[in-house]
Amino acid sequence: MTTADLILQQLINGVSLGAMYALLALGFTLVYGILELINFSHFNIFMVGSFVALMTLDAFGLKGQTVVLTGLPLAGVLLVAFLVTMVATGVLGVGIERFLLRRVRHVKGPAAMITTIGVSYILLNVVLLTTGADAKNFPNPLPAVHYDIGGAVLRLREILIWIIAFVLMGGLSYFVNRTRLGKAMRATAQDPDAARMMGIEVDRVIMTAFFVGSALAGAGGLIFGLYYNFTSASVGFVAGLRAFTAAVLGGIGNVPGAMVGGLIIGLIEASGGQLIATAWTDVVIFSILVLVLVFRPSGLFGRMAPNKS
Amino acid sequence: MVTAALNALGRPFAGIAPERRKFITLVLLTVVMLAFPIVHDNDGDIDSMANAMSYATLALGLNIVVGFAGLLDLGYAAFFAIGAYYYGILTSFQVMPEWSSFWQPFAALGLVEKMNQGGPDLVHFTLSFWLALPTAALVAAFFGVLFGAPTLRLRGDYLAIVTLGFGEIVPIVARNKSDWTNGAAGLNGVQAPRLFGWSFGVDATPYYYVGFAMVVLLIFISIRLRDSRIGRAWMAIREDETAAAAMGVNLVRFKLLAFAIGAAFAGMTGVFFVAKLQTATPEMFGFPVSTMILVMVVFGGMGSVWGVVLGAAVLQLLQSWFLKDLTQWINAFGDLVGSAWLRQVDLVQSIELIFGIILVVMMLFRREGLIPAMAKAPPLNMAAQTANVQRGGFTGLERIGRWQPAGGNALEVKGVTVKFGGLVALNAVDLVVPDGGVVAVIGPNGSGKSTLFNVITGLVHSDGGSIRFHGAELLGLAPHEILEAGVARTFQNIRLFPNLTVLQNVMIGEHARLHAGPVASVLRLPGTRREEAGARAWALDIIGLFGNRLTPRIDQIVSGLSYANRRRVEIARAIATRPKILLLDEPTAGMNPAETLELAEQIKSLHELGLTILLIEHKLDVVTRLAQNVIVLDHGEKIAEGLPDDVRRDEAVLTAYLGRTAQAAHAGVANG
Amino acid sequence: MADLLLEFKDVNTFYGDMHALKNVNYTIERGEIVCLLGGNACGKSTTMKTIMGVVRPASGSVTFDGQVISNLATSERVRRGIAPVLEARRLFPRMTVYENLELGAYTQPRGPQFEQDLERVYALFPRVKERRDQLAGTLSGGEQQMVAIGRALMARPRLICMDEPSMGLSPLFVEQVFDIIQEINRQGTTIFMVEQNANMALSIAHRAYVLQTGEVVLSGTAAEMRENEMIKQAYLGEMQVEAA
The missing domain is CATH 1.20.890 (cAMP-dependent Protein Kinase, Chain A)
Structure with missing residues (x-):
């Protein structure tokens, strides 16, 4: 492989990872935009999503890397898997909001954030206790189709991930910018009191934000499984922190920013393995988080400065 | 029941x-x-107790950061790790540089030994446990400042995520720097503490006593700090950062101090923990540990010293005693009813699940924890509530002394401009307050009056101009420096420290005039004791200015006071700073005419004692009664200035305030 | 009183620990402009919040158009025809003027009626039409106030509650805004207005209430109010007298 090939390959990998982080970062950004709350439960909603996806694929008889589907069956199975996963995590997110977070929403101080930490811990440990801590083999039903671009390899998997991420993010953009409820959501993020006075049911908007954000995290969990061919109870923490960094990088509360931030983090991770030891990747990513927060707290494209009081 | x-x-x-x-x-x-x-001669139980003690010391440390100062630190275990590896590396055989004469003096101090395992002479570190405890505290405190410094400007929730990142980085470094830490396998051969030549070994009892001594010491330090100038400053930051800064608290210094002292507690505990276990692995310091300590603090009661100790003890003993027993009972019950699932349930495994549930349940149903930090003062009895109002004011003033105006101008504002985005909130405003004078600023809502106060007290940045106070430039100074210079204020929306008592609020006002540092506060030497007593007496004197409005309520939480009383507390807090000039932002808002008159008299008597006052006020009768000069703002510009009576006749003022009808009426009357 | 549109009956509202409204009674008839006077922190904003359902009265009732609304959600009140013009305008700064107007019509069905309402707002404020694709946060204070009033009109309200419409506006704009308020009222919308600029407000209002530390201490027709010594004293009215 030449250097150019290597760069191209990392670019391909990085964009795929970035798509996953972006989907996860969007959930942080949607919820933060409205509630100014860092939702730690989001970390493990993503993880739960990867397990729901695993079980769904399992239900189709897909185990390990042995069963390969093509054509319509493949499309159908993937569609169902994405739908089931996204609805499941979406409902989980809404449940957390409705039954737990709503009760501490108006409490001053860290109560809401501590609640999300507790919820995150509960999700993690329920999965740990039911499935164990070891990594689970994630089915890969995709045929081994690939294109060689010079020395770099573009697999069907990557193309698929890109298409799915593109569709989901396009859908989200349409929802936020064009629909009535999406506009209500933006209005609520900008001024919740005024939004309420317009007759917007703020509770419903918040539930929608949790549903959409959690559903996207679920899709991210499925993509994680497809990309790495495994999942485990502990994947939520690291992926969540990286995605949070992506959201901050793009300016938290900023929807397109979260997408770009996710891509940047994905590219850093992909090239990080090459340029620096993989073991230090997280150190690099957290350092970026700290640097951005210290020197440009509103993010690269941000408008919501986090240190307003 | x-x-x-x-x-x-x-x-x-x-x-x-x-x-x-x-x-x-x-x-x-x-x-x-x-x-x-x-x-109770059972080594296992004594060991569990010793572990509980190390968690109690960690909880005490995190309580200083989270409970006292309100800084949510999710990576607290990092400091625990730093203390642990500091001691572990300096007493094991992990790092052994080559011997040279450089090490000679250290050998003489007993910190290192020359060793030979074949090959060149090597250095073996032999740091004593007793020396390691205080030095680990210092090392961890240093890292506390290092990690804290870049995060201090961030809002609380961002601080949480950055500390979480740091909390992850430290174990990663420990895992990857395996030549120093032996990586994931963990340090081996950490020396047990020795006392007069006798090694603690693996017997739990000596660790129990050391742990107990540490808990006692750290409880003592926590309580002493809590009840001091330092503790009040932390709680002020926790309650309202902006108000704390405006009352003279140096935010950077006191946040770093909280980080450093919290980290120091964890560093010491790290030494103790590693000495007891005689090994250290990166897994011992990850996010789950930070969370567990947070759970202990939340469970016990954030900010409550006894609460967090109880929380740590209960949760640790739950883990090591109760859950084991309960598991056995359930398993036995499973045998009895023939349920395979019940037979193999292991509750100890689910301790983290239980932690998660505790966090959620506490946040939903009992946010103040097992032992709340603030005991509720009993409500006033009927007699006190219905007592006739005594105005105080003039009698109380005797004791607070006189101000000595030096003449000339106290405050000179020249050409000050403030922009928020495209909006010009203040446009080249000039004003002068003579020393010992009372100047009022009036103008419609939204005309820039509060912005003027904010720029004078350093809460917003100016886009040009100068603000001189007794000749010294204020622009560019931090809010606490401006207060130290003698500028104190109240806020239009009342910014008290809501969960603190009347007395605590007023005493925080004295912050900049007191000197006790952390060491003096812990030792509470006679000088510090006198200072505290004096501070309390001064606060009571000032509270006494308002007669029996506040004095019977000094131990009440301010958020439960009436609106008018909260305004009075805020004024008392500002006077407690011993200001040279007092900036009052609508002091009589929300007061009825009688209360307004009462307060106006009190302000007037402060002025008669020589205090310089700059006043924002809407009630013109108050302005007329008090002010010698009136500045009128509209749209961020000064549209008039002069004696109260002159300003009232000013055309521009009439238009700004009254619009065309007034002008018409005015013209009509004038013509007629 | 067939014409009663809004009524407060012995309303007590607590805001935090504060007893913000004490046994307050208001009656507002269809077609009126009623203004509420009082100093800062006297309960004016709490009145607005109580009408809109942001805070609920601890006791007493709020009746709109003959029906008790004290327990209805804010959205339902807007749907029934109460729209607010908020203090300091509170537009959605990072949305366009058009989107702000759309959100004003959030409770209304989308359709030809929406276009009709939009045309009405554009007719009333040609400036708003010019700026429709601009972000609301970039408008001047006066333009923002026009959008805020337009946004309220988009909800097809029978009652508009205005919280300090003159705040932060230059005198010229204040006059324009008050002209428009009168025009809207002439077109049939009842107006309940909190205002600091007592003289301006009384010049267009039919009746007024005066609040002091949460209690109604005075009420009457605007003309009576203008002659009242207490009003003159308390709300800069005396300036006028002394100036004369």
Whole structure:
């Protein structure tokens, strides 16, 4: 492989990872935009999503890397898997909001954030206790189709991930910018009191934000499984922190920013393995988080400065 | 039911004074704790207790950061790790540089030994446990400042995520720097502490006593700090950062101090923990540990010293005693009913699940924890509530002394401009307050009056101009420096520290005029003791200015006071800063005419004592009564200035305030 | 009183620990402009919040158009025809003027009626039409106030509650805004207005209430109010007298 090939390959990998982080970062950004709350439960909603996806694929008889589907069956199975996963995590997110977070929403101080930490811990440990801590083999039903671009390899998997991420993010953009409820959501993020006075049911908007954000995290969990061919109870923490960094990088509360931030983090991770030891990747990513927060707290494209009081 | 039973139990002791009761309880508790290893000769249980003690010290440390200063630190275990590896590396055989004469003096001090395992001479570190405890505290404190510094400007929730990142980085470094830490396998051969030549070994009892001593020491330090100038400053930051800064608290210094002291507690505990286990692995310091300590603090009660110790003890003992027993019972029950699932349930495994549930349940149903940090003061009795209002004011003033105006101008504002985005909030405003004078700023809502106060007190940045106070430039100074220079203020929307008492609020006002540092506060030497007593007396004198409005309520939480009383507390807090100039932002808003008149008289008497006052006020009768000069702002510009009576006749003022009808009416009357 | 549109009956509202409204009674008839006077922190904003359902009265009732609304959600009140013009305008700064107007019509069905309402707002404020694709946060204070009033009109309200419409506006704009308020009222919308600029408000209002530390201490027709010594004293009215 030449250097150019290597760069191209990392670019391909990085964009795929970035798509996953972006989907996860969007959930942080949607919820933060409205509630100014860092939702730690989001970390493990993503993880739960990867397990729901695993079980769904399992239900189709897909185990390990042995069963390969093509054509319509493949499309159908993937569609169902994405739908089931996204609805499941979406409902989980809404449940957390409705039954737990709503009760501490108006409490001053860290109560809401501590609640999300507790919820995150509960999700993690329920999965740990039911499935164990070891990594689970994630089915890969995709045929081994690939294109060689010079020395770099573009697999069907990557193309698929890109298409799915593109569709989901396009859908989200349409929802936020064009629909009535999406506009209500933006209005609520900008001024919740005024939004309420317009007759917007703020509770419903918040539930929608949790549903959409959690559903996207679920899709991210499925993509994680497809990309790495495994999942485990502990994947939520690291992926969540990286995605949070992506959201901050793009300016938290900023929807397109979260997408770009996710891509940047994905590219850093992909090239990080090459340029620096993989073991230090997280150190690099957290350092970026700290640097951005210290020197440009509103993010690269941000408008919501986090240190307003 | 429970309360009734407790009351019945407590009845025989009701005759004993509360202070004495507290003392007796403490003595009894100490005796029980000291006797425990002797009476209960079970090494496993003593070991569990020793572990509980190390968690208690961690919880005490995190309580300083989270409970006192309100800084949510999710990576607290990082400092625990730093202390642990500091001691572990300096007493094991992990790092062994080559011997050279450089090491000679250290050998003489007993910190290193020359060793030979074949090949060149090597250095073996032999740091004593007793020396490691205080030095680890210092090292961890250093890292506390290092990690804290870049995060201090961030809002609380961002601080949480950055500390979480740091908390992850430290174990990663420990895992990857395996030449120093032996990586994931963990440090081996960490020396047990020795005392007069006798090694602690693996017997739990000596660790129990060391742990107990540490808990006692750190409880003592926590309580001393809490009840001092330092503790008040932390709580002020926790309650309202902006108001804390405006009352003279140096935010950077006090946040870093909280980080450093919290980290120091963790560093010491790290030494203790590693000495006891005689190994250290990166897994011992990850996010789950940070979370567990947070759970202990939340469970016990954020900010409550006894609460967090209890929280740590209960959760650790739950883990090591109760869950084991409960598991056995459930398994036995499973045998009995023939349920395979019940037979193999292991509750100890689910401890983290239980932690998660505790966090959620506490946040939803009992946010103040097992032992709340702030005891609720009993409400006033009927007599006190319905007592005739005594105005105080003039009698109380005698004791607070006089200001000595030096003449000339106290405050000179020249050409000050403030922009928010495209909006010009203040446009080249000039104003002068003569020393010893009273100047009022009036203008419609939204005309820039509060922005003027904010720019003078350093809460917003100016886009040009100068603000001189007794000749010295204020622009560019931090809010606490401006307060130190003698500029104190109140806020239009009242920014008290809502969960603190009246007395605490007023005493925070004295922050900049007191000097006790952390060491003096812990030792409470006679000088510090005198300072505290003086501070309290001064606060009571100022509270006394408002007669019996506030004096009977000094131990009430301010958020429960009436609107008018909260305004009074805020003014008292500002006077407590010993200002040279007092900036009052609508002091009479929300008061009825009688209360307004009362306050106006009090302000007037402050002025008569020589205090310089700049006043924002809407009630023109108050302005007329007090002010010698009136500045009128509209749209961020000064549209008029002069004696109250002149300003009232000014065309521009009439238009700004009254619009065309008034002008028309005015013109009509004038013509007619 | 067939014409009664809004009524407060012995309303007590607590805001935090503060007893913000004490046994307050208001009656507002269809077609009126009623203004509420009082100093800062006297309960004016709490009145607005109580009408809109952001805070609920601890006791007493709020009746709109003959029906008790004290327990209805804010959205339902807007749907029934109460729209607010908020203090300091509170537009959605990072949305366009058009989107702000759309959100004003959030409770209304989308359709030809929406276009009709939009045309009405554009007719009333040609400036708003010019700026429709601009972000609301970039408008001047006066333009923002026009959008805020337009946004309220988009909800097809029978009652508009205005919280300090003159705040932060230059005198010229204040006059324009008050002209428009009168025009809207002439077109049939009842107006309940909190205002600091007592003289301006009384010049267009039919009746007024005066609040002091949460209590109604005075009420009457605007003309009576203008002659009232207490009003003159308390709300800068005396300036006018002394100036004369």
